[in-house]
Amino acid sequence: MVRAASDYQIPEDRIPLPPSNAEVLTTACDYCIVGCGYKAYRWPVGREGGPKAGQNALKVDFPAPVNSGKWISPNMHNITMVNGKPHHVVVIPDGDSKVVNVQGTHSVRGGALAQKLFNPNKPTAQRLRQPMMRVRGTLQAVSWDTAFEVAAGISKHVLDKYGEHAWGMKSYSYQYFENTYAISKLAFGAVGTPAFAPHDKPGPGKDTPGIDFSGINPFSASYEDWGAAEVIFFSGVDPYETKSVLFTSWIMAGKTPNKKLIFALPRKTTGVAWGESKGGLFLPVIPGTDTVLHLAMIRLILENGWEDKEFISRMISNKWEIGSGMGRGTRNTPWQWVTTWGKYGTDFANYKKWVLGYKYAELDRAAKITGVPANLIRKGYFWGVTATSPAFISEEDYQDFINISCGAGTRPGQVISRGGGHQRGWMGGAGYPRGLSPEKMPGRRKKEIDLDRWTADGNLRFAWVIGTTWFQAMAGSQNLMDAVRGMTAQSPHQIDSFDAKAAIETLKRRADSGGMAVVNQDIYPVAPIGTEYADLVLPAATWGEEDFTRCNGERRLRLYSKIADPPGQAMPDWKIIAGFAKKMGFKDFDWKDSNEIFEEAARFGRKGVLNYHPLVVKAKKDGVRAHDLLRSYGTEGIQTPIRMVKGELVGTKRLHDETLELGPPEGPTMHPKWLTHFGTQVGKAVLLKSPWEDFQDFYERVTPKGDEVWVTNGRINEVWQSAFDDKRRPYIMQRWPYQFLEIHPDDAKKRGIESGDLVAVENDDLLVQTGGYLGVDGKDLTFTELEKAGKIEKSKGSFTAVAMVTEAIRPGVTFAYFNFPENPANSVVHRVVDPMTNRYRYKLGKGKLRKLGESPYKHSFTTMSFAPRDIM
Amino acid sequence: MTQEAQNDKFCLSRRAFLLSGGTAAGIVAVTGIPGLVDAALQTATYPRRKIGQVSKLKVDVPLVVQYPGKDPNSMAYLVKLGKSAGGGVGPKGDIVAFSTLCSHMGGPLIGTYKGKHKVLGPCPFHLTTFDLSRHGLVVAGQATESLPQVRLEVKGDDIYATGVMGLIYGYHDNLAIQG
Numbered sequence A: 001m002v003r004a005a006s007d008y009q010i011p012e013d014r015i016p017l018p019p020s021n022a023e024v025l026t027t028a029c030d031y032c033i034v035g036c037g038y039k040a041y042r043w044p045v046g047r048e049g050g051p052k053a054g055q056n057a058l059k060v061d062f063p064a065p066v067n068s069g070k071w072i073s074p075n076m077h078n079i080t081m082v083n084g085k086p087h088h089v090v091v092i093p094d095g096d097s098k099v100v101n102v103q104g105t106h107s108v109r110g111g112a113l114a115q116k117l118f119n120p121n122k123p124t125a126q127r128l129r130q131p132m133m134r135v136r137g138t139l140q141a142v143s144w145d146t147a148f149e150v151a152a153g154i155s156k157h158v159l160d161k162y163g164e165h166a167w168g169m170k171s172y173s174y175q176y177f178e179n180t181y182a183i184s185k186l187a188f189g190a191v192g193t194p195a196f197a198p199h200d201k202p203g204p205g206k207d208t209p210g211i212d213f214s215g216i217n218p219f220s221a222s223y224e225d226w227g228a229a230e231v232i233f234f235s236g237v238d239p240y241e242t243k244s245v246l247f248t249s250w251i252m253a254g255k256t257p258n259k260k261l262i263f264a265l266p267r268k269t270t271g272v273a274w275g276e277s278k279g280g281l282f283l284p285v286i287p288g289t290d291t292v293l294h295l296a297m298i299r300l301i302l303e304n305g306w307e308d309k310e311f312i313s314r315m316i317s318n319k320w321e322i323g324s325g326m327g328r329g330t331r332n333t334p335w336q337w338v339t340t341w342g343k344y345g346t347d348f349a350n351y352k353k354w355v356l357g358y359k360y361a362e363l364d365r366a367a368k369i370t371g372v373p374a375n376l377i378r379k380g381y382f383w384g385v386t387a388t389s390p391a392f393i394s395e396e397d398y399q400d401f402i403n404i405s406c407g408a409g410t411r412p413g414q415v416i417s418r419g420g421g422h423q424r425g426w427m428g429g430a431g432y433p434r435g436l437s438p439e440k441m442p443g444r445r446k447k448e449i450d451l452d453r454w455t456a457d458g459n460l461r462f463a464w465v466i467g468t469t470w471f472q473a474m475a476g477s478q479n480l481m482d483a484v485r486g487m488t489a490q491s492p493h494q495i496d497s498f499d500a501k502a503a504i505e506t507l508k509r510r511a512d513s514g515g516m517a518v519v520n521q522d523i524y525p526v527a528p529i530g531t532e533y534a535d536l537v538l539p540a541a542t543w544g545e546e547d548f549t550r551c552n553g554e555r556r557l558r559l560y561s562k563i564a565d566p567p568g569q570a571m572p573d574w575k576i577i578a579g580f581a582k583k584m585g586f587k588d589f590d591w592k593d594s595n596e597i598f599e600e601a602a603r604f605g606r607k608g609v610l611n612y613h614p615l616v617v618k619a620k621k622d623g624v625r626a627h628d629l630l631r632s633y634g635t636e637g638i639q640t641p642i643r644m645v646k647g648e649l650v651g652t653k654r655l656h657d658e659t660l661e662l663g664p665p666e667g668p669t670m671h672p673k674w675l676t677h678f679g680t681q682v683g684k685a686v687l688l689k690s691p692w693e694d695f696q697d698f699y700e701r702v703t704p705k706g707d708e709v710w711v712t713n714g715r716i717n718e719v720w721q722s723a724f725d726d727k728r729r730p731y732i733m734q735r736w737p738y739q740f741l742e743i744h745p746d747d748a749k750k751r752g753i754e755s756g757d758l759v760a761v762e763n764d765d766l767l768v769q770t771g772g773y774l775g776v777d778g779k780d781l782t783f784t785e786l787e788k789a790g791k792i793e794k795s796k797g798s799f800t801a802v803a804m805v806t807e808a809i810r811p812g813v814t815f816a817y818f819n820f821p822e823n824p825a826n827s828v829v830h831r832v833v834d835p836m837t838n839r840y841r842y843k844l845g846k847g848k849l850r851k852l853g854e855s856p857y858k859h860s861f862t863t864m865s866f867a868p869r870d871i872m
Numbered sequence B: 001m002t003q004e005a006q007n008d009k010f011c012l013s014r015r016a017f018l019l020s021g022g023t024a025a026g027i028v029a030v031t032g033i034p035g036l037v038d039a040a041l042q043t044a045t046y047p048r049r050k051i052g053q054v055s056k057l058k059v060d061v062p063l064v065v066q067y068p069g070k071d072p073n074s075m076a077y078l079v080k081l082g083k084s085a086g087g088g089v090g091p092k093g094d095i096v097a098f099s100t101l102c103s104h105m106g107g108p109l110i111g112t113y114k115g116k117h118k119v120l121g122p123c124p125f126h127l128t129t130f131d132l133s134r135h136g137l138v139v140a141g142q143a144t145e146s147l148p149q150v151r152l153e154v155k156g157d158d159i160y161a162t163g164v165m166g167l168i169y170g171y172h173d174n175l176a177i178q179g
């Protein structure tokens, strides 16, 4: 296992200042969806600027003023190689920014971006630098050519003999347009495989299907809207912990700093505590019961006739409008499964009738199921309907009506969006071949693959994993690892020669005996996929090592400049894909730089919300590279979809914007209906019923019994994703050296657990679905039917964590970080997908707690803090 | 010599050290608590200045002191936590001192001490909280550094400040600006 940075950090007490003539490059944060703007100052080692404004590139007198965005903290400085020469690099939030991170505010994650850059004297020394092949069990360096030859050799065999279904790819979906374009062009276009899944889901498709099927783009709002809202209802998310600057710059500030915040969450975190201190509301919901909470609030609204009637009559689809197909095509689309298979879509009159007659929407019953006292539910809905500018931010599905009923969705400060995790960096170079997917909904409708089940059931012969931990990010992690270990590391067919042809023959024998060859492409060694299972490990270049582009949570497109050299022979992912594709004999993979891909890809995004095609057209007209034109927009960038008005590029602040005035579309500009209306054919939103019964069978089966507790999981502010960078940050490792588990004092006391104790979380009743690819009759793929058909197996999962006893969490519920790969919380989460959306119920793990003894942190003064996160 | 040139000279020697030393760039593995404080100060020369008396301190009542400089950025809190702490001095090892400028963007932390949890914060600007019993570690929040801790020594009843761990907000060098 990769050991992270030291647990002890001696902080620096000075930083070198960039001299006045330091080079300045613009970029944006590599991490969360907020996408803060940053500037990198770089200059050769051996010089330093001075503390007077005229002596440094920040043009500020030191001490730097409070809240100026001009102070350089030690974690914002590093030394790295630029064109082979050592340089100082300072990566600092853009203190002049007027958008996103106004005045240079930033989070603990982005603020330490400089530490991401490769410095062999720091823990980034662990970066992968050369392609490696596992020969006789040991990963050893080989040439790029050998790596490509072996990967292509086994791929050809698998494709010829077993077909594209047996050639799988598991990849990030967000690490820049240039890379995802190349990845999807290869996987969906050249190879044509349906066996693909993004990093966060078992298969392709919508992240928040409920919002999407209603016709609401999950990133329709702009940050200004969050600033202008009067009431915000947060369901399943505290953005302070996950989208820090959205909270600190816009929700705590913006046009209406005194807005009221309502949170539905099982635990109280910093943002919730702040919201409460400003008169907000905390609805401490039992995990998994949010739907019932929303239904109860909707019912109260409808009972009182407090819905926004004018808005509903104007913006909600009637029966005929739903039937018109909503522009999504009537056949074989996810939208149709939802609206016809279960007859979810309905008009307002029928929706109202349904809710008012629906027993699970009754206040007292809802209070009992959700654990939220009736008086709190009542208060929550009351604020929503009395606000003139309500807004909604959600990580949940099927709660759209509560928002729409209050008139949110299409106006400044009255919006509905997802919180979101990572930035929007997917640019599909080819469409997902759903028709080839082995999975089918009841009826004739195909659905996307569940790659995990497909793999665990032994259907893959080759897997290529790019920039994700795969197993630890998916449910039933250890069960999945067991399956893959059996097909790889435990196969008798292990490469024993550096001769590429011999290596390919070995891997063919493995594939032919039911095993699987694995390529892992990443920036660090990833356990276990890279360190234990992969036959080839390929080193990737990342943020700051190549010019890249992508959008943030308000669709703001920026150029992320190359700042420093990548380590060793590491190459950007697109280049690795291209190298492999050429060995395969695939055409049109010969780009000379990332700008060429950016320009090529523009055509493929023209119809989508990330459309930047007009920028490329303008760049061509002006005779400049599209990357360079975007570079001229600096950290502010431009919000997509980009339009052309009087020959100039114009960004789009919000989608579904009733206030947006559009002339006739000019040049390459597209004017899809969703610019000014909801994303349906008639431009009106579709109401979807959310019957609790659809989920109840599974929910009741996984509800903790006896001395089990809920083991839910999520993000914490100080850590990003799998902690791949944080592990190399002594400062963060001092704070979070290990997985943790928040436990309520009542639950802790019963088990003799104190803060700092090491506990094992064990789920011996872990449910794992096998088979069940084809639904025939209506209810075939529901949990009840799968169980009856013998498709649900029992397995086990466990992880260890350091206990943090706190009243901030509900009794009966515990909380862990969602992806510390060494202690995967998803191990105790059931690997059974929701039949409608193909998504795991990630937050509904359970287990028993076993105290193992004291952790080294229990009595430490240097590492880990046990103070709660809700101190206000 | 211009100011910039002087800085160049200082920088050369210091950075040469950083580039050659494998563990010098901010990471030193130490085990003991006093060692943690000492190791940070091996290369710096801070003034030794009396900043308080043990007998005058009450548990959970912080006092404003001035260290290492005389300017507003050097305002620090001297506080007796009532339980032993990282870098703590006095008979119970519970007396500590920290910068009062948030190490995120310089928010004022005076008046935010919470005795129950021994934390400073939440910062009024972006809500960062710092654990004073654990060398100023961030409990939750946005600061990219722990809260700079003032190193203390006790002689009889007198408390002396002898150094600072971490860069104080606003400064580029804790020792460059003293007045």
Ligand code: SF4
Binding pocket: A029, A030, A031, A032, A033, A034, A035, A036, A101, A106, A107, A108, A109, A110, A111, A243, A244, A245, A246
């Ligand atoms: S809030 Fe998100 S984008 Fe902004 S600095 Fe932090 S991690 Fe980066």
Ligand code: FES
Binding pocket: B102, B103, B104, B105, B106, B107, B123, B124, B125, B126, B127, B128, B141, B142, B143
């Ligand atoms: S200045 Fe203190 S949290 Fe930002």
